[in-house]
Amino acid sequence: MSELDFDTLISPCSREQFFSEYWETKPLRISRRQPDYYGSLVSGSDIDYLLSVACLLDREGVELLGSKELREGSDKKPASALYQAYRQGASFRIRGINRFWKPIWTLCIRMQELFGFQVAANLYCTPADSRALDRHYDLHDTMLLQVAGRKNWRVFGSPIELPLEHVPLMKFERPIDGVQYRGAPVIRDVTAKYEPIEPSDEFVLEPGDLLYLPRGAVHEARSADSISAHVTIGIYPVTWVDLIAVALGQLGYQDVRLRKALPVGFNSADAAIKEEFDKLLNEVARSADVSKAMEEIRASLTWNQQAIGEGSIADSEPRSIDVETLIERRPGLSCRLVMDGDFVRLAACHGDLSLPKYFAKAIRFVSENQNFSVGAIPGGLSDHSKIILARRLINDGFFRVAKNSVHN
Incomplete structure (x- = not known):
């Protein structure tokens, strides 16, 4: 098998x-x-x-x-x-x-x-x-x-x-x-x-x-x-407890009220503590950024995977690539899309590929697909630009020419 x-x-x-x-x-x-x-x-x-x-x-x-x-x-x-x-x-x-x-x-x-x-x-x-x-x-x-x-x-x-x-x-x-x-x-x-x-x-x-x-x-x-x-x-x-904890931690660095100490000698029966707790909890529900929390979790999972894609070290640069060439993600490598201001990044534990945000549609496609022909890369790129991007993906250790590609 x-x-x-x-x-x-x-x-x-x-x-x-x-x-x-x-x-x-x-x-x-x-x-x-x-x-x-x-x-x-x-x-x-x-x-x-x-x-x-x-x-x-x-x-x-x-x-x-x-x-x-x-x-x-x-x-x-x-x-x-x-x-x-x-x-x-x-x-x-x-x-x-x-x-x-x-x-x-x-x-x-x-x-x-x-x-x-x-x-x-x-x-x-x-x-x-x-x-x-x-x-x-x-x-x-x-x-x-x-x-x-x-x-x-x-x-x-x-x-x-x-x-x-x-x-x-x-x-x-x-x-x-x-x-x-x-x-x-x-x-x-x-x-x-x-x-x-x-x-x-x-x-x-x-x-x-x-x-x-x-x-x-x-x-x-x-x-x-x-x-x-x-x-x-x-x-x-990763549970909802984890997601809430990450979102709360992020918010804690933004809102000084969450960073203040409990009253000295605090008592669980103190009505003022319960009142402030309810107030802060409502503020957390209103201000916590779930998208930012999920992005941090995904980034942490990718980074802590610490896996380099198969063949990243030993594979040599392919002799020729054209729009018909089939490329595939290196086995063992997880990638994710990161929007970063005017740039878009393809992130993995071994490094990032950063490009102008014009390439966002192409990089999203790359992050969501395990294999594809070079010509299938979307985003309005010319064939020449698609080939250059494919070479970057290969040379930077994200992808390789598929073993069953006729252009290998």
Whole structure:
């Protein structure tokens, strides 16, 4: 199979059906009876290499799961010790496997472009008849791709609908395990209430199968009579809480009233505080700039992606380009349009291409399309100008001549 994208990942479910029926709503299980479905992504024979590389590059990102005795001091152990612990019944998790394995990295980048949210992947490997994690729910949406072996799953309801991954903290607050801010529930306490309740669904995932779990869905899994390996793709949504926090932060730099301290020795029963709070809240609703906040979020996602498009370094300048030449965005690169006064910019994490705003229609087209012929660039440009723009896009690392272009 060719490289996976989101549509092939959820096939035969359509993208439209997924977002209308399942996204943030209910689990989706796809049983394919195609054990090699993820062959182009990762296979069981790749796991030894991935474990070795992950231990060399990010030892703290490799965790032992399961028995407390086997986990003791695991973050200091070499790969050989992890292997021995695995042989004795421990599971292991490689966090951020997309950092070490190009096919998974490419899939995560493509999904990030589609969702507009951060996407990352972990690899789990569990010996036969074992459980890696106790019953729990996740604070982000997950897609589980069964790569090798079989795993028995039990899925329950969602005691908390769409729980938050995080909340903005004040300067004196620290993210500490066991400390809950803003009334956030303790996951282990919530899941404990599900101990006597029967699962809403119980099934076995086999190689090639997929399971989507919206955040908050309580679940547990146990390997069958052989080892089990699966990739969990985590989708970390930007929520309305995040958008409001960004907009409020931006407004705080513009309105000095929001930057003033609360009254010295403030008391929650102070009626004046409630009156001023309501007044400021109304001002925030009136003055906050949602477009500016969304633009900052998009810019932050692009910048923090820190991905250079494939071939940006090694590819040489094409010998010839004309209006029939097909060009494509370099795999792994996200681009966005930025209007900046009299200029328009095509922005990516590796740099910007800035042009007079006359090129706005052309750059918008470029930012919204993965591939196109040079002659299709809109905006009233002459063929000569289109070719020059295409060369800029290629030389500056945004695009490349498509591999199937007859002019390559």
